[in-house]
Amino acid sequence: MKRKTLDVIVxxxxxxxxxxxxxxxxxxTSNANFANDYVKSQLSQQQITFKTADTLTAExxxxxxxxxxxxxxxxxxxQAECYANEFIxxxxxxxxxxxxxxQLGDVQTDLKAKVTAAQQANDPAAADLQKQLTDVTAxxxxxxxxxxxxxxxxxxxxxxxxxxxxxxxxxxxxxxAGLLFLLGAAGLLHAARTPRSEGFAVPEPAxxxxxxx
Numbered sequence: 001m002k003r004k005t006l007d008v009i010v011x012x013x014x015x016x017x018x019x020x021x022x023x024x025x026x027x028x029t030s031n032a033n034f035a036n037d038y039v040k041s042q043l044s045q046q047q048i049t050f051k052t053a054d055t056l057t058a059e060x061x062x063x064x065x066x067x068x069x070x071x072x073x074x075x076x077x078x079q080a081e082c083y084a085n086e087f088i089x090x091x092x093x094x095x096x097x098x099x100x101x102x103q104l105g106d107v108q109t110d111l112k113a114k115v116t117a118a119q120q121a122n123d124p125a126a127a128d129l130q131k132q133l134t135d136v137t138a139x140x141x142x143x144x145x146x147x148x149x150x151x152x153x154x155x156x157x158x159x160x161x162x163x164x165x166x167x168x169x170x171x172x173x174x175x176x177a178g179l180l181f182l183l184g185a186a187g188l189l190h191a192a193r194t195p196r197s198e199g200f201a202v203p204e205p206a207x208x209x210x211x212x213x
Contacts, residue, residue: 004194007194010187011184014181015180015184017180018176018179022177024173025171028166028167028170028173029166029170032163034163035159036160039077039156039160040075042156043075047073048083050069050072053067056070060090065078065079068082077156077157077161083153084153085150089150092147095143095146099143101143101144104136104143108140112133115130
């Protein structure tokens with residue numbers, strides 16, 4: 001094979017590959033922008049604002065991100081993660097000893113059975129059991145709302161992380177495309193300067209052939 005032909009094939013191949021990587025980078029950038037814009041738009045609509053620094057409790061002040069975002073409107077994935085874990089998560093721990101919605105359901109079911117049994121037996125403890133049931137029901141409703149909001153915020157955070165990863169992948173694709181384009185261009189330039197008659201990896205003549213020549 002002629003050296004010029006090889007340089008043209010390799011050079012064009014690298015330029016084409018660079019173009020494909022550029023297209024991939026543009027697609028990833030578009031996805032990253034969509035994720036970021038979508039998360040910001042959805043979170044901004046919730047109109048959630050972090051407590052100001054002067055209103056944070058002693059426990060809340062132990063969270064670096066709650067102090068960092070104090071007084072700001074929640075509109076980013078990182079802020080959503082902070083609010084979900086450090087604010088909502090903290091306050092959920094103070095309700096019913098940190099029991100989850102499912103765990104409180106077991107407590108609620110048990111109390112309902114006890115209330116029914118006490119009422120049927122005209123047990124004076126029925127009123128106290130009914131009060132406990134009312135309190136647990138209210139706690140369970142509060143925990144449900146908190147866990148739901150926390151889950152939604154963490155979903156937004158996860159979506160924003162996908163966008164961030166897509167942005168990083170796009171940057172790598174751009175850098176790789178630039179490098180391959182330069183290498184391809186160098187190969188084509190070399191091909192333009194190489195004589196058509198020059199071969200590639202042409203075997204050297206044997207010693208006997210040199211002597212007879």
